[in-house]
Amino acid sequence: MLLAGALAVTAATAPRIARATDVRSEGGGLVVEHTADGGNRLRFQAEKLFDQQSRDAIESGVIATVLVTWEIGRPRTLWLDETVERDTETRTITYDNVTKRYRVDVANGAGGHYETSSFDEAEHRIGTVDAPIRTDLASAGPKLARVRLSCDSRDGMLPLGLEKILFFLPGWGFDTGWVTVALP
Numbered sequence: 001m002l003l004a005g006a007l008a009v010t011a012a013t014a015p016r017i018a019r020a021t022d023v024r025s026e027g028g029g030l031v032v033e034h035t036a037d038g039g040n041r042l043r044f045q046a047e048k049l050f051d052q053q054s055r056d057a058i059e060s061g062v063i064a065t066v067l068v069t070w071e072i073g074r075p076r077t078l079w080l081d082e083t084v085e086r087d088t089e090t091r092t093i094t095y096d097n098v099t100k101r102y103r104v105d106v107a108n109g110a111g112g113h114y115e116t117s118s119f120d121e122a123e124h125r126i127g128t129v130d131a132p133i134r135t136d137l138a139s140a141g142p143k144l145a146r147v148r149l150s151c152d153s154r155d156g157m158l159p160l161g162l163e164k165i166l167f168f169l170p171g172w173g174f175d176t177g178w179v180t181v182a183l184p
Contacts (some may be wrong), residue, residue: 011134030181032133032145042070044118044147054151055119056083056101066091066126070147072135072183076083083145085135089159099167150175 031043033147049066058064069088102122105113114125128144129147137143151173 006052028180030147031184032137032181040133042096042129042131042145042147044070044129044150044179045124046129046176049123049127049149049151049176050119051174054173058093058119059097060157061095061097064093066093066149066151068129068147068149070129070135071147072137073144073146074141075144084092084143085133087131089129093126125168137183144180145183146178146180147175148176148178 028046029047033041035041036089037077050064054064068089068091069086070088072084073081074084075081092105092107094103094105095101096103100119101115102119103113103115104122106127114122116122116125127149129149133145135143
C-alpha cells in the first residue's frame with residue numbers, strides 16, 4: 001500500500017515528457033525542429049504568465065524580471081541528467097504611465113526591446129522562446145530539451161536591500177517548471 005502511494009506521488013510530480021520519433025519533437029508547447037539550413041531551433045510559447053495582481057504591480061511602476069532558461073541534456077538512469085548545452089535570457093517588462101505603453105527588454109540572446117500599448121501583447125513577447133540549438137542532436141545517444149520561465153517579484157523590486165528588512169511584504173511571481181521533450 002505504501003509503495004503504491006509513493007508511485008502515485010512520483011507519477012504526479014514527474015516532469016512532463018513527450019516522446020516523438022520524427023524530426024519534429026513537441027510536448028507541452030515545447031517544439032524542437034530542424035531548419036532549412038540544417039540546424040535546429042527550440043521554440044516555446046508560455047501563456048498567461050502574469051495574474052491580475054502582477055499586472056497591477058507592473059502598471060504601478062514595478063519592473064518585472066523574467067529569467068528564461070533552456071537546455072539540452074542527456075538522460076541518465078542512475079544520476080542527474082547531464083547538461084550538454086544551456087542558455088539563459090533575462091527579460092524585463094516595464095510600464096510607462098505617461099505614454100501608457102509597455103516595454104519588453106531582452107538581455108543576452110537576441111537582445112533589443114519591444115514597445116506596445118497592449119499588456120497581452122507584451123506578455124506574449126515575454127513568453128515566446130525561439131532559440132538556435134548549437135549541439136549536434138544526432139551525436140551520442142538520446143537527448144532531452146527543456147525550457148523554464150520564472151519570475152520573482154522580490155528580485156530588484158526594492159532598492160538597497162530593503163527586501164531583507166521588509167520581508168513581510170507579499171510577493172508575486174510565477175514559475176512554469178521545466179517543460180521537457182524527448183528528442184529522437
